[in-house]
Amino acid sequence: MTDFDGKKAIVLGGTSGIGLATAEMLRDGGAEVIVGSRRECELDGMECVQVDVLDRDGLAVLFEKHAGFDYLVNAATGGPRAIGPFLDMDLDGFQGSFAKLWGYTNSVRLGAPHMAANGAVLLYSGYPARKWRSGTIAIGTVGGAVEAFIRLVANEISPIRINGVCPGLIDTPMSPLEGEARDNYYRDGTAAHLIPRAGTAGEVASAGIFVLANEFVTGTIVDVDGGALAT
Numbered sequence: 001m002t003d004f005d006g007k008k009a010i011v012l013g014g015t016s017g018i019g020l021a022t023a024e025m026l027r028d029g030g031a032e033v034i035v036g037s038r039r040e041c042e043l044d045g046m047e048c049v050q051v052d053v054l055d056r057d058g059l060a061v062l063f064e065k066h067a068g069f070d071y072l073v074n075a076a077t078g079g080p081r082a083i084g085p086f087l088d089m090d091l092d093g094f095q096g097s098f099a100k101l102w103g104y105t106n107s108v109r110l111g112a113p114h115m116a117a118n119g120a121v122l123l124y125s126g127y128p129a130r131k132w133r134s135g136t137i138a139i140g141t142v143g144g145a146v147e148a149f150i151r152l153v154a155n156e157i158s159p160i161r162i163n164g165v166c167p168g169l170i171d172t173p174m175s176p177l178e179g180e181a182r183d184n185y186y187r188d189g190t191a192a193h194l195i196p197r198a199g200t201a202g203e204v205a206s207a208g209i210f211v212l213a214n215e216f217v218t219g220t221i222v223d224v225d226g227g228a229l230a231t
């Protein structure tokens with residue numbers, strides 16, 4: 001287990017799925033963890049804060065309160081995402097899908113000035129950014145912007161590090177499907193991958209822990225996708 005003793009982490013979108021798994025690994029490594037999302041929550045050994053990543057004033061208050069914090073993680077989906085082919089796309093929905101990018105950029109812009117100089121930022125993108133898959137044009141475009149942002153802003157926030165982890169198809173509460181429909185969705189969606197199953201939130205979060213802890217890694221994206229990009 002990575003030792004995060006004495007470190008303080010803010011994990012936005014940390015109440016579910018990949019963000020929650022990341023928060024729990026930081027906590028288990030000894031970090032003080034503040035978890036933020038829009039819902040009320042109670043999480044073992046972590047402080048919960050109700051905050052919307054689109055609410056800049058709310059974010060500013062959070063970051064000022066914890067000034068000097070070491071790690072900023074953002075896994076917040078931001079809001080509803082548009083699904084479907086581009087030529088049938090509702091353009092308001094397409095534009096709305098960028099809430100994820102605005103939540104991420106809000107948090108880095110407002111959070112980085114309050115971070116420790118040897119701190120690190122972690123954002124989660126998503127494999128549709130680099131591999132077309134039916135219906136994912138909106139989230140793929142957003143993911144591409146997230147990855148470009150990470151590589152570019154790394155130059156401006158240095159010595160604070162920033163990295164991304166790019167998940168493949170991961171079994172999290174993001175999918176509302178249940179039972180057989182859920183099983184079929186993940187089976188069919190990963191059938192062509194080198195590792196033909198959905199990933200777990202923990203498998204993705206462990207890569208997040210790697211880029212937070214490794215002080216020689218910045219401006220890069222780590223793929224955790226069961227070989228989805230290799231096919």
Ligand SMILES: NC(=O)c1ccc[n+]([C@@H]2O[C@H](COP(=O)([O-])OP(=O)(O)OC[C@H]3O[C@@H](n4cnc5c(N)ncnc54)[C@H](OP(=O)(O)O)[C@@H]3O)[C@@H](O)[C@H]2O)c1
Pocket residue numbers: 012013014015016017018019036037038039040051052053054075076077078079100103124125126127166167168169170171172173174175
């Ligand atoms: N699961 C996958 O297959 C997959 C694949 C590729 C990429 N990803 C990416 O990985 C990240 C995590 O996904 P996940 O599967 O773990 O999703 P999830 O289980 O649905 O969790 C999303 C989290 O984001 C929070 N959130 C959403 N909008 C927010 C807002 N406006 N302000 C604050 N918090 C907000 C949610 O809490 P509240 O609702 O309480 O706000 C929740 O904690 C996302 O960026 C997603 O795009 C996931």
